[in-house]
Amino acid sequence: MNPVTLSALEIVRPGDAGYDAARPAWNLAIDQRPAAVAIPRDADQVVAAVLYAKHEGLRVAAQGTGHNASPLGDLSDTLLVKTHEMRGVEIDASNRVARVEAGALWGDVVAPAGEHGLAALAGSSHDVGVVGYSLGGGISFLARRYGLSADRVLAAEIVTADGELVRADRSQNQDLFWALRGGGGAFGVVTAMEIELLDLPTVYAGAAFFEIERAAEALHAWRELTQRVDECTTSVGRILRVPPFEEIPEPFRGREFAMIEIIHIGDQRSGDDVVQAIRDLEPEIDTYGLIPSSALIHLHMDPPGPVPGKGEHHVAMETLPAAAIDAFVAANGAGSGSHILTAEIRHVGGAIARRDAGRGAAHLDAEYISFAASIAATPELAAKADHDLAQLDAALEPFGGARRYLNFTEVKSDATAFYEPTTLARLRAIKAQMDPENIFRSNQPLD
Ligand SMILES: Cc1cc2nc3c(=O)[nH]c(=O)nc-3n(C[C@H](O)[C@H](O)[C@H](O)COP(=O)(O)OP(=O)(O)OC[C@H]3O[C@@H](n4cnc5c(N)ncnc54)[C@H](O)[C@@H]3O)c2cc1C
Numbered sequence: 001m002n003p004v005t006l007s008a009l010e011i012v013r014p015g016d017a018g019y020d021a022a023r024p025a026w027n028l029a030i031d032q033r034p035a036a037v038a039i040p041r042d043a044d045q046v047v048a049a050v051l052y053a054k055h056e057g058l059r060v061a062a063q064g065t066g067h068n069a070s071p072l073g074d075l076s077d078t079l080l081v082k083t084h085e086m087r088g089v090e091i092d093a094s095n096r097v098a099r100v101e102a103g104a105l106w107g108d109v110v111a112p113a114g115e116h117g118l119a120a121l122a123g124s125s126h127d128v129g130v131v132g133y134s135l136g137g138g139i140s141f142l143a144r145r146y147g148l149s150a151d152r153v154l155a156a157e158i159v160t161a162d163g164e165l166v167r168a169d170r171s172q173n174q175d176l177f178w179a180l181r182g183g184g185g186a187f188g189v190v191t192a193m194e195i196e197l198l199d200l201p202t203v204y205a206g207a208a209f210f211e212i213e214r215a216a217e218a219l220h221a222w223r224e225l226t227q228r229v230d231e232c233t234t235s236v237g238r239i240l241r242v243p244p245f246e247e248i249p250e251p252f253r254g255r256e257f258a259m260i261e262i263i264h265i266g267d268q269r270s271g272d273d274v275v276q277a278i279r280d281l282e283p284e285i286d287t288y289g290l291i292p293s294s295a296l297i298h299l300h301m302d303p304p305g306p307v308p309g310k311g312e313h314h315v316a317m318e319t320l321p322a323a324a325i326d327a328f329v330a331a332n333g334a335g336s337g338s339h340i341l342t343a344e345i346r347h348v349g350g351a352i353a354r355r356d357a358g359r360g361a362a363h364l365d366a367e368y369i370s371f372a373a374s375i376a377a378t379p380e381l382a383a384k385a386d387h388d389l390a391q392l393d394a395a396l397e398p399f400g401g402a403r404r405y406l407n408f409t410e411v412k413s414d415a416t417a418f419y420e421p422t423t424l425a426r427l428r429a430i431k432a433q434m435d436p437e438n439i440f441r442s443n444q445p446l447d
Contacts, residue, residue: 009045011038011052011079022082025066026127027410029308029376034061034075041085043157043165043191046102050189051163053079054439061441062189064103064129068136071412071443078441081189083131091116096197097154102190104130106297109195114294117201121149124300131190136407137182137362139369141205141263141296142198144234144350150181150362151351152196158188161435165191179430181360184406185442186427187434198293204264204271205299206288208278215239215258215333218281219325219345222260225277226320226368229264231350233274236261237325238344239332240301243375251285256334261299262288309341310385311373314408315393315400316366320345324399328370331395338388343372361423364405370396371408406444415446 012018013036022037035058038049053060058079061072065084083103090099091109093116098109107126113119121140123133130149138149146152155169156177168177179187210218222237229235237260244254260278264271268290275288317324328345332338349367372392374385404417415424424446431438431446438447 009038009040009048009052011036011049023080024306025063025069026306027066027069027309027311028306029310029382030066030069032066032069032072032075032080034078034080037080037082039082039085043159046081046083046159046189046191047163047165049079049081050159050161050439054163059441060189060439062102062185064132065105065127067125067128068132068407068410068443070410072441073412083129083189086191091118091197093118096199098195098197099192100130100195101192102131106130106133110294110297113197114201114292117199118197119200119203119293119296120195120197121146121152122297123149124297125302126297127305130195131193132185133407134193134195135180135183135185135190137364137405138407139346139348139352139364139405141234141261141299142200142203142265143348143352144231145265146198147351147354147356147359148182148362148364149195150360151356153181153193153360154196155194156180156190157192158190160188161437161439169194175430176434178360179427182362182406183360183427183430184444184446186431186440186446188440200265200293202290203293203296204266204268204274204288204290205262205296206275206286206291207259207261207299208275208281208283208288209252209285210258210260210281210283212239212256212258212334214281216325216329218258218260218278218283219329220322221277221281223320223322223325225262225274226347229274232265234263234347234350236300236344236346238342239329239340240342241339243341258333263296263299307375308377309373310376310382310389311371311408311410314369314371314405315396316364316403316405317368317370317396317399318366318401319399320368321399324396327395327399328392331392332372332388336391338391339384340372340374340388340392343370343392345370361419361427363420363423365403366401366405369405369408409444413444415444418444
């Protein structure tokens with residue numbers, strides 16, 4: 001059987017040539033097998049995909065990259081709309097706006113924006129999707145000063161359950177616009193977003209690397225630093241086990257580090273002041289300095305492409321007592337037996353946690369948030385990852401709050417974990433009005 005062509009829209013079903021090439025997610029550990037996959041090339045083809053699904057009695061799930069594919073679950077009744085062929089990006093430098101198509105990656109935005117001295121609230125990874133990340137909130141390395149990516153969304157174009165392409169912004173479809181800024185992907189298939197860019201040609205940023213045996217010393221110093229800095233500084237305390245891959249340069253390859261990543265909006269002098277307490281500890285390597293904002297996307301050294309991973313583990317914390325650092329190191333430091341690839345605590349709060357008027361549904365009422373991920377390339381590695389990640393979760397859980405962060409959650413969770421009751425009630429009301437037959441499936445349903 002050949003792929004069905006519907007107004008030039010490519011749709012493949014199980015048994016079609018191309019089905020196996022079309023269905024994988026970025027997270028290669030997820031074996032998603034949808035009823036069909038649509039690969040639209042423009043907004044009209046997204047309309048065609050939604051109408052096709054309705055005609056065939058299928059539900060619809062949009063997917064940009066599949067970074068967060070694991071909570072989706074069984075897709076045997078679902079048309080998976082994969083937007084990776086829609087990666088257009090236009091930068092309107094004079095108005096500081098990026099217009100991105102549904103499948104654009106952060107790497108597609110930060111480089112052309114950077115050519116104009118503009119910065120975006122990108123995530124740590126070049127190949128996370130702008131739309132999926134922003135629908136779920138979006139914590140960047142500039143977050144304490146500028147808030148969530150969702151807060152900088154100026155407009156979204158979306159194909160609704162009626163198969164109509166509508167625009168939502170501050171003057172039209174305002175409820176939908178509010179919901180799309182943090183409420184996730186349950187309202188339709190977003191075809192494009194307009195995002196505010198920042199006039200920020202350079203930032204002071206980098207990382208200090210310590211031998212893993214010095215993790216407690218480095219992370220305690222970082223914790224104290226987070227209690228002194230203002231919102232111009234966002235930072236991360238981390239333990240990283242660098243894989244032994246040939247392409248990784250020698251000083252890092254196969255090594256285990258404690259790392260302190262610091263991002264400071266300011267000049268060389270104020271940045272040097274902020275990092276001094278970490279430099280005083282004489283790390284093995286330190287890359288702190290003034291860099292183009294567009295280079296921030298490389299700071300975290302995330303994987304260059306798809307990997308089989310387990311990453312559902314995070315804890316949002318209102319405070320970070322010294323005992324939390326001790327617990328983090330005991331569960332994942334030297335001698336713990338842990339093989340976790342990366343475990344980090346991000347200092348958030350600041351503009352993220354404020355309740356400014358005019359914001360959307362996204363809100364993260366936490367000062368710190370942990371995230372950990374491990375490789376799950378084989379069943380044995382997956383079992384070891386589950387064990388290690390559960391051990392770390394158990395260590396941090398006593399310090400955690402009730403709320404979870406949508407984008408860092410990779411297991412299906414109750415929607416009450418992500419939103420306050422009034423926010424969730426409003427999201428559910430908008431969903432019921434926009435999509436009464438519940439055609440659209442997001443990774444984390446609102447019901
Ligand atoms: C290596 C790595 C680094 C990360 N770094 C960060 C970080 O720094 N900060 C942060 O906040 N998060 C980060 N994340 C989490 C990331 O933000 C989430 O996984 C996010 O959901 C990814 O969006 P995506 O579009 O790439 O993934 P997808 O799995 O494609 O999409 C996730 C969900 O978004 C919705 N969606 C996507 N596209 C559309 C669309 N066109 N229309 C409607 N709904 C849509 C769907 O509900 C979909 O299930 C990271 C994840 C990984 C694996």
